[in-house]
Amino acid sequence: MEAPVNTPKKKRFHLNRSQSEAVQAYAFLLPAAIIVLVFFVAAIVFALYMSFNKVNMYSETYEFRGLQNYTNIFSDGIALTALKNTALFSLVVVPTQTFFALLIAYALSNKNIRFKKMFRLIYFLPTLTSSAALTLIFMFIFNINGPINGFFTGIGLYKDPINFLQEPQYALKVIMVMNIWSTVPNFMTVYLASLVDLPDSLYEAAEMDGASSWQKLVHITVPYLRPITTYVLLMGIIGTFQMFDQAYIFSNGSGGPDNSTLTVALMVYQYAFGQMNTMGYACALAIFLAVVIYIVSRLAEKLNGGNGLKDM
Numbered sequence: 468m469e470a471p472v473n474t475p476k477k478k479r480f481h482l483n484r485s486q487s488e489a490v491q492a493y494a495f496l497l498p499a500a501i502i503v504l505v506f507f508v509a510a511i512v513f514a515l516y517m518s519f520n521k522v523n524m525y526s527e528t529y530e531f532r533g534l535q536n537y538t539n540i541f542s543d544g545i546a547l548t549a550l551k552n553t554a555l556f557s558l559v560v561v562p563t564q565t566f567f568a569l570l571i572a573y574a575l576s577n578k579n580i581r582f583k584k585m586f587r588l589i590y591f592l593p594t595l596t597s598s599a600a601l602t603l604i605f606m607f608i609f610n611i612n613g614p615i616n617g618f619f620t621g622i623g624l625y626k627d628p629i630n631f632l633q634e635p636q637y638a639l640k641v642i643m644v645m646n647i648w649s650t651v652p653n654f655m656t657v658y659l660a661s662l663v664d665l666p667d668s669l670y671e672a673a674e675m676d677g678a679s680s681w682q683k684l685v686h687i688t689v690p691y692l693r694p695i696t697t698y699v700l701l702m703g704i705i706g707t708f709q710m711f712d713q714a715y716i717f718s719n720g721s722g723g724p725d726n727s728t729l730t731v732a733l734m735v736y737q738y739a740f741g742q743m744n745t746m747g748y749a750c751a752l753a754i755f756l757a758v759v760i761y762i763v764s765r766l767a768e769k770l771n772g773g774n775g776l777k778d779m
Contacts, residue, residue: 518750525744536751546752548726549734550759552639556730557707557763560646565699567651569692572658573684576665587659591652598649602716605645606632632717635727642713642728650706654699661695662688693772700767708760711736731756 518537521530540546571590575583593601609615609631616628631637665688673683689696711732714722720737722729731752739749 514750515754517747518754520747522747522750523744524746529747532747536748537755539748540752540755545726545729546731546734549722549729549731552726552728553708553710553730553732556639556643556646556710557704559643560650560707561700561703561767564647564650564654564703565696567647568654568699569658569689569696570684571651572655572662573688575655576659576662587656590655593649594652594656596649598712599716601645601649602713605641606717609637609641633724635725638717638724638727642710642717645713646707646710650703654703657699658692658695661692665691697768697771700771701764704764704767705760708732708756708763 517529519531519533521532521536522528523530574580575587575590580586596604607613611628611630611632615631619625620628629637631641669687669691670683673687678686709732710730714728714730714733715736718724718728718733720733722733722737735749735752735756737743738745738752
């Protein structure tokens, strides 16, 4: 009788609890990581590559040009106009929307105000409206035959109606007003959420010292909300420097009248998808805009008491 042959048993690979949880976590993160790598990281790297080339999208050819696309930005009068419009837009809109958002949030956080929930709802309604719809509404309001001209001519402020939409000195200002009106409610909500955690004892101590409402706002509320203000400033700078849809709808994609509503983001669109077939130059403009946004954001953070450019 033959002796039974002992076959070695296969070792099974077992994961402990922490390793099993780590595998599950990475499995859940994998779809998002793939999307980020393909549509963000790979897209940025490819745009950076195209910015150093003269790209012909019709023949799919690439001709290396080095830094020529970037140097052309500073000699391109239209690009400098777009950059000036974008900087002016951000310089006016960001501080204004931050100031009014903080002021309204401070007023609505007061316990003595009645119907606070109703006011919060009314103020928040513009945020729920799409940017395209808001642009069309404001184009109607500021039309030469619109309510604004009708009101001011009716009270005798001026005799002839002003063509706000076609006059270069007014067109960008109309978009500024619209942007401020539509973004203040969003940042007001951010401030309100932060004011909930502000201790009432600080206000009570200030009242005992005879501080007015304005003094409490300046010396208690504003310093307490400094980190939130930094966030609001950064989001405002990024949003205003990337402003595209409002200028596109307002000018029908032309940046007019007389390039007064032309922004860098709109110009990138024109060069990338227009008739000029200059995708490489458009990518250079986009990279340049990203660098400008980063520098301006860090400067704003520094001015508000953050680290600013130290971590660059």
